[in-house]
Amino acid sequence: MGDPCxxxxxxxxxxxxxxxxxxxxxxxxTISIISILAPLIAPYDPLEQRLxxxxxxxxxQHLMGTDKLGRDVFxxxxxxxxxxxxxALSSVGLAVLIGILIxxxxxxxxxxxxxxxxxxxxxxxxxxxxxxxxxxAAMLKPGMLNxxxxxxxxxxxxxxxxxxxxxxxxxxxxxxxxxxxxGASGARILLGHIAPMVIPQVLIQAMINMGGAxxxxxxxxxxxxxxxxxxxxxxxxxxxxxDIIQSHWWISTFPGLMxxxxxxGFNLIGDQLRxxxxxxxx
Amino acid sequence: MSAILEVNNLKIYYYTPSGVVRAVDGVDFYLxxxxxxxxxxxxxxxxxxxxxxxxxxxxxPGRVVDGEARFKNELVVSKNSSNVQKYLGKQITLIFQDPxxxxxPVVKIGDQITEAIMHNLxxxxxxxxxxxxxxxxxxxxxxxxxxLNSYPHELSxxxxxxxxxxxxxxxxPELIIADEPTSALDVTIQSQILKxxxxxxxxxxxxxxxxxxxxxxxxxxxxxxxxxxAGKIVEEGDTKEIxxxxxxxxxxxxxxxxxxIGFKTHKLxxxxxxxxxxxxxxKGCRFHPRCPFxxxxxxxxxxxxxxxxxxxxVACLLxxxxx
Amino acid sequence: MTILNYVIRRIFYMLFVIWGIATIVFFITxxxxxxxxxxxxxxxxxxxxxxxxxxxxxxxxxxxxQYIDFLTKIVRGDLGRSIATNRPVIYDIGERFxxxxxxxxxxxxxxxxxxxxxxIVSALRKDKGIDHALRIVxxxxxxxxxxxxxxxxxxxxxxxxxxxxxPGRLDPYIKEPPRITGLLTIDSLLTGNxxxxxxxxxxxxxxxxxLGYLSSAYIARVTRASILETxxxxxxxxxxxxxxxxxxxxxxxxxxxxxxxxxxIIGLVYGWLLEGAVLTETIFGWPGLGSYLTRAMIxxxxxxxxxxxxxxxxxxSVINLIVDILYVYIDPRxxxx
Numbered sequence: 001m002g003d004p005c006x007x008x009x010x011x012x013x014x015x016x017x018x019x020x021x022x023x024x025x026x027x028x029x030t031i032s033i034i035s036i037l038a039p040l041i042a043p044y045d046p047l048e049q050r051l052x053x054x055x056x057x058x059x060x061q062h063l064m065g066t067d068k069l070g071r072d073v074f075x076x077x078x079x080x081x082x083x084x085x086x087x088a089l090s091s092v093g094l095a096v097l098i099g100i101l102i103x104x105x106x107x108x109x110x111x112x113x114x115x116x117x118x119x120x121x122x123x124x125x126x127x128x129x130x131x132x133x134x135x136x137a138a139m140l141k142p143g144m145l146n147x148x149x150x151x152x153x154x155x156x157x158x159x160x161x162x163x164x165x166x167x168x169x170x171x172x173x174x175x176x177x178x179x180x181x182x183g184a185s186g187a188r189i190l191l192g193h194i195a196p197m198v199i200p201q202v203l204i205q206a207m208i209n210m211g212g213a214x215x216x217x218x219x220x221x222x223x224x225x226x227x228x229x230x231x232x233x234x235x236x237x238x239x240x241x242x243d244i245i246q247s248h249w250w251i252s253t254f255p256g257l258m259x260x261x262x263x264x265g266f267n268l269i270g271d272q273l274r275x276x277x278x279x280x281x282x
Numbered sequence: 283m284s285a286i287l288e289v290n291n292l293k294i295y296y297y298t299p300s301g302v303v304r305a306v307d308g309v310d311f312y313l314x315x316x317x318x319x320x321x322x323x324x325x326x327x328x329x330x331x332x333x334x335x336x337x338x339x340x341x342x343p344g345r346v347v348d349g350e351a352r353f354k355n356e357l358v359v360s361k362n363s364s365n366v367q368k369y370l371g372k373q374i375t376l377i378f379q380d381p382x383x384x385x386x387p388v389v390k391i392g393d394q395i396t397e398a399i400m401h402n403l404x405x406x407x408x409x410x411x412x413x414x415x416x417x418x419x420x421x422x423x424x425x426x427x428x429x430l431n432s433y434p435h436e437l438s439x440x441x442x443x444x445x446x447x448x449x450x451x452x453x454x455p456e457l458i459i460a461d462e463p464t465s466a467l468d469v470t471i472q473s474q475i476l477k478x479x480x481x482x483x484x485x486x487x488x489x490x491x492x493x494x495x496x497x498x499x500x501x502x503x504x505x506x507x508x509x510x511x512a513g514k515i516v517e518e519g520d521t522k523e524i525x526x527x528x529x530x531x532x533x534x535x536x537x538x539x540x541x542x543i544g545f546k547t548h549k550l551x552x553x554x555x556x557x558x559x560x561x562x563x564x565k566g567c568r569f570h571p572r573c574p575f576x577x578x579x580x581x582x583x584x585x586x587x588x589x590x591x592x593x594x595x596v597a598c599l600l601x602x603x604x605x
Numbered sequence: 606m607t608i609l610n611y612v613i614r615r616i617f618y619m620l621f622v623i624w625g626i627a628t629i630v631f632f633i634t635x636x637x638x639x640x641x642x643x644x645x646x647x648x649x650x651x652x653x654x655x656x657x658x659x660x661x662x663x664x665x666x667x668x669x670x671q672y673i674d675f676l677t678k679i680v681r682g683d684l685g686r687s688i689a690t691n692r693p694v695i696y697d698i699g700e701r702f703x704x705x706x707x708x709x710x711x712x713x714x715x716x717x718x719x720x721x722x723x724x725i726v727s728a729l730r731k732d733k734g735i736d737h738a739l740r741i742v743x744x745x746x747x748x749x750x751x752x753x754x755x756x757x758x759x760x761x762x763x764x765x766x767x768x769x770x771x772p773g774r775l776d777p778y779i780k781e782p783p784r785i786t787g788l789l790t791i792d793s794l795l796t797g798n799x800x801x802x803x804x805x806x807x808x809x810x811x812x813x814x815x816l817g818y819l820s821s822a823y824i825a826r827v828t829r830a831s832i833l834e835t836x837x838x839x840x841x842x843x844x845x846x847x848x849x850x851x852x853x854x855x856x857x858x859x860x861x862x863x864x865x866x867x868x869x870i871i872g873l874v875y876g877w878l879l880e881g882a883v884l885t886e887t888i889f890g891w892p893g894l895g896s897y898l899t900r901a902m903i904x905x906x907x908x909x910x911x912x913x914x915x916x917x918x919x920x921x922s923v924i925n926l927i928v929d930i931l932y933v934y935i936d937p938r939x940x941x942x
Contacts, residue, residue, distance in 0.1 A: 119621075119625070120625075122622055122625075123622055123625035123626055123629065126622045126623075126625075126626055126918055126921060126922050126925070127626065127917075127918055127921065128876045128877060128879055128880040128917070128921060129880075130880040130883065130884075131879065131880055131883065131898070131914065131917050134883065134898075134899075134902060135630070135633065135902070135910065135914050136633065138902035138903075138905075138910065139633050139634065211747070211748060215748075215750055215751075218750050219750065219751070219752065219884055222750075222752045222884065223883070223884070223887070223899055223902075224903060225902065235750070235752075238750070238752060238753055238756065239752075242756060242888070245756055245759070245760050245764065246760065246764035246765075249760055252753070252756055253757065253760075256750055256752075256753030256756070256757070257753075259750045259753065260745075260748055260749050260750065260753065263748040263749075263750075264744065264745070264748040267744060267747060267748050268744070271744070334842075337846060339842055339845060339846065367848070368848075369848075370845070370846055370847070370848040371846065371847040371848020371849065372848055375846060375847070376842075376843070376846035378839055378842070378843055378846075379839075380839060383838055383839040383840060384839045384840055384842075384843040385840055385843070386840045386844070386857070386858050386861075386862060387840070387862060387936075387937070387938060388861050388862050388864075388935070388936060388937060389857060389858075389861070397847070397849060397853070397857075398847040398848070398849070401847070401848065401849055401850070401853075402847070402848055433937040433938070435937075435938050446843075449847065
């Protein structure tokens with residue numbers, strides 16, 4: 001595994017130094033800013049229906065056309081960014097939290113606790129994650145919180161693994177033994193010494209997986225198990241235009257394009273991070 | 283003098299993102315038939331690059347920038363051409379530092395030896411296998427049959443290196459290039475392997491280039507020695523003579539840093555200072571920042587290798603008329 | 606431990622995992638809030654019908670009894686009855702599985718044919734033009750939403766250009782071949798129905814390509830990384846120093862040691878194909894396991910959901926098992942380690 005000590009600022013600097021990393025960061029930052037500023041940029045209210053203007057192709061008034069209910073696709077795409085990114089961010093965040101907690105506890109205490117958690121992890125891993133997320137989301141009522149829970153429950157295992165591995169590695173370092181002998185409590189060691197080593201690594205892993213989280217969220221939205229309509233969510237928007245794709249291509253195309261672009265951005269960052277860490281461990 | 287290998291002004295540079303590393307910066311020497319030559323230096327001195335360069339195994343971002351190498355008077359390595367491939371595996375073979383990584387982990391030992399024999403000696407599998415068997419006996423492996431059927435990770439370091447040596451010797455080459463073949467082994471095994479190699483080389487009449495960082499090893503196995511520092515040769519001569527009467531300050535420092543058993547050692551003397559930055563080596567003599575005998579010309583003028591006697595060369599201003 | 610030992614342990618482990626999944630699935634369906642029967646029948650249903658259904662499905666028994674019932678039924682292969690089709694779930698799944706299998710396998714073949722050579726070429730020509738081009742294509746492949754790509758290709762090739770057929774496995778005017786394997790392509794070949802064969806094949810192209818392209822991206826990336834890792838090893842230099850010919854070095858000393866991560870990813874990819882099937886089958890009107898599962902989830906068809914999820918988990922576990930066993934053959938270090 002190499003040195004578990006990872007310096008975030010140095011990493012970011014190295015990332016920006018590489019051309020592809022810079023491109024990835026630019027894409028992500030741009031999309032994030034656009035999403036945050038959606039209320040200022042969007043020409044229309046994303047929920048406002050103008051039935052006399054429905055199903056219009058892209059034009060100067062409606063940059064990306066209008067959908068079945070006369071809503072401006074461009075505005076919906078902008079607001080959709082907030083929704084989709086928020087879901088992705090939250091689900092990754094929650095997954096990271098669960099993963100770190102379980103990993104820390106599992107790695108630190110070892111024994112039957114470790115065994116138990118590892119078996120549970122294996123069971124979760126035996127599923128393609130989308131299907132698990134789908135099953136969970138389908139069982140719960142549609143809603144933002146439930147989607148986030150579904151996705152995080154299907155992706156926490158990898159973070160638990162990383163957290164556990166580092167915990168075990170750090171736990172066995174001689175200086176930890178030294179601290180224990182002076183009487184430091186378990187909680188102190190966990191929080192004060194092990195967690196700082198674990199958290200950056202897991203966060204990096206999370207960054208690498210952000211693209212996948214967006215795709216999963218969009219997939220759920222597409223199938224109808226994400227946030228319920230009329231909320232503009234990119235995946236949902238793609239499915240809304242599905243049955244009239246042959247005559248009104250813009251309704252599905254643009255939201256899908258946005259999903260694609262944001263995932264490309266995150267994946268570029270993720271790839272570069274992986275390369276950088278790879279080089280370090282040589 | 284029948285030189286089997288002649289190297290003239292060979293320069294091999296690496297073009298990396300952080301700068302141009304002048305790993306080998308103008309090296310000349312020759313190697314006679316039946317002779318064992320050691321190349322001694324710290325890591326970063328360019329000794330491994332030199333070995334790989336002669337064998338034509340330098341990969342980008344490294345390349346031969348100038349100079350040439352001639353094998354049996356034929357140009358094999360130069361800036362624009364690389365002809366050495368046709369000799370590789372047959373008349374020129376290599377031994378690597380870490381035998382466990384030099385062997386393919388997913389292929390049986392037997393197959394790894396026989397493939398070389400089959401390709402280079404044009405024999406069928408059965409005959410090649412028999413030869414491999416005999417070779418393993420020759421390198422003192424007690425149970426050749428079992429080893430031939432094993433995978434590399436099942437062997438100890440010493441055994442694995444014997445396998446590598448057997449492979450290198452399989453085609454009865456005229457030149458063996460050995461890149462620190464004992465450095466990755468236990469000290470006790472080291473001398474066994476050294477003895478084995480020496481015996482094989484002498485009995486077959488093979489020329490040997492032996493790379494090492496350890497002068498005492500050089501004493502055991504080599505007739506002549508080259509000392510390299512920062513990409514250049516700083517001293518060359520008969521190994522025993524160099525050991526008894528080192529001329530270049532770097533050589534002296536190297537010798538004194540070898541712990542001698544039986545002598546009272548007060549402190550392990552280290553060579554002061556840091557190895558040079560190969561992207562920007564010191565001006566003048568590259569050793570001057572760490573040299574106890576440095577004088578005012580040393581950081582301005584680069585010393586060239588001059589003949590101090592008919593068997594000794596040194597690159598130090600102390601020995602030139604500039605003094 | 607011997608290979609047999611390892612295999613047996615691995616199989617037990619797989620059974621344990623499947624049990625774990627069954628348990629989790631059971632509790633998800635039973636513990637979560639909401640009255641399943643009410644959801645299925647709707648608020649209008651008269652109380653006695655609701656009660657009857659409840660008794661029929663065993664929802665009135667205590668949880669632990671339901672759990673035992675559930676497990677015993679699964680072991681017997683009884684996955685319950687679909688509320689939507691009113692047929693045994695096992696039967697429904699059996700009917701739909703070949704469609705997904707045909708799709709996933711075709712996609713995998715495409716993915717391997719594109720992905721592995723792309724990865725090898727990319728690694729060997731690292732940082733040259735072709736490497737950059739291939740890496741961009743791979744990046745796009747792993748970044749594209751599967752359902753969007755499918756939709757876009759359908760739009761272009763079917764609706765706009767009319768080059769390829771639309772949704773469905775077979776055009777309605779083609780006579781469907783008798784069901785031997787359930788794979789339309791194979792069945793039509795076996796019965797000599799050439800029209801059906803080409804028609805089925807043409808319907809297979811778009812969805813298989815969509816899934817295939819996306820998976821080939823993963824495969825290419827892993828292949829490239831694995832080969833670059835191998836090239837860094839000394840044994841490649843040693844092989845070169847033996848004077849061996851280039852292609853021998855390539856196959857035996859570069860590709861063979863790189864196979865291990867590639868085999869893992871193929872296992873993962875097959876699992877991913879099952880996921881992708883869920884998303885693509887809806888778009889292409891493919892009557893397979895994926896669309897069955899989706900429909901079951903929309904209509905809260907409990908037994909179908911449970912059955913479908915269990916089957917998917919089983920398939921995924923079996924694939925992982927096969928991959929782990931293959932490992933042992935490819936990497937001698939594991940055999941004796």
